[in-house]
Amino acid sequence: MLTLPTKARIAVLVSGGGTNLQALLDAQSSGALHSGEIVLVVSNNSRAYALKRAEAAGVPSAVLTRKGCGGQAEFESALHELLTENAVDLIVLAGFMSILSGEFTAKWDKRIINVHPSLIPSFCGQGFYGLRVHEAALNYGVKVTGATVHFVNEVPDGGRILLQKAVEIRPDDTPETLQKRVMERAEWIILPQAAEMVCANILKKRETGK
Ligand code: GAR
Numbered sequence: 162m163l164t165l166p167t168k169a170r171i172a173v174l175v176s177g178g179g180t181n182l183q184a185l186l187d188a189q190s191s192g193a194l195h196s197g198e199i200v201l202v203v204s205n206n207s208r209a210y211a212l213k214r215a216e217a218a219g220v221p222s223a224v225l226t227r228k229g230c231g232g233q234a235e236f237e238s239a240l241h242e243l244l245t246e247n248a249v250d251l252i253v254l255a256g257f258m259s260i261l262s263g264e265f266t267a268k269w270d271k272r273i274i275n276v277h278p279s280l281i282p283s284f285c286g287q288g289f290y291g292l293r294v295h296e297a298a299l300n301y302g303v304k305v306t307g308a309t310v311h312f313v314n315e316v317p318d319g320g321r322i323l324l325q326k327a328v329e330i331r332p333d334d335t336p337e338t339l340q341k342r343v344m345e346r347a348e349w350i351i352l353p354q355a356a357e358m359v360c361a362n363i364l365k366k367r368e369t370g371k
Contacts, residue, residue: 169197169250169360174257179211181255188353197360237265263315273313281309285318295336308347310355324351
């Protein structure tokens with residue numbers, strides 16, 4: 162009889178510092194993330210510190226760049242192949258600063274989640290990433306921001322919301338202080354929680370065949 166893996170296989174896509182990757186690795190070590198296992202880290206930036214975090218945790222990693230592959234379509238087809246070879250069930254975008262095409266996201270329907278550093282639908286979509294999101298929130302003058310984890314579809318930051326957590330804005334906040342607080346109080350908490358939720362659901366569907 163065919164035995165299926167008891168954990169969903171997770172690939173984490175990164176571009177930079179990888180603190181959200183670290184939160185996932187820590188959640189795996191503590192058992193908070195127990196329905197899934199991080200089997201691969203893919204970076205589109207060879208200098209990303211996230212690659213060092215993967216190495217320190219003993220997780221295999223790969224670097225794939227649009228330029229190195231010869232274009233977006235080629236990048237996505239190499240990525241798809243790599244993920245398929247590694248029998249990946251769930252893709253987690255953790256500070257992955259590149260937009261995936263509708264063709265790619267359709268192949269991985271309900272199998273890609275992303276963490277975004279605002280309360281969607283505010284300050285999201287094309288051009289809103291990293292510190293820019295916090296600059297926009299401060300410029301607008303909102304008093305509350307936060308983070309969102311959502312499924313990824315063809316609309317940038319437009320897929321179904323899984324979890325959100327609010328964070329207050331302080332009068333003396335800079336984009337940097339706000340980014341740090343949103344990470345600590347929201348992103349690093351809800352990303353592992355959402356990954357666990359989706360992985361548990363993948364396993365349940367696999368068991369029940371529904
Ligand atoms: C995080 O704040 C993440 O939410 C954001 O980039 C940062 C990456 O930090 N992502 C986006 O803005 C995507 N639209 P990390 O590399 O330390 O996890």
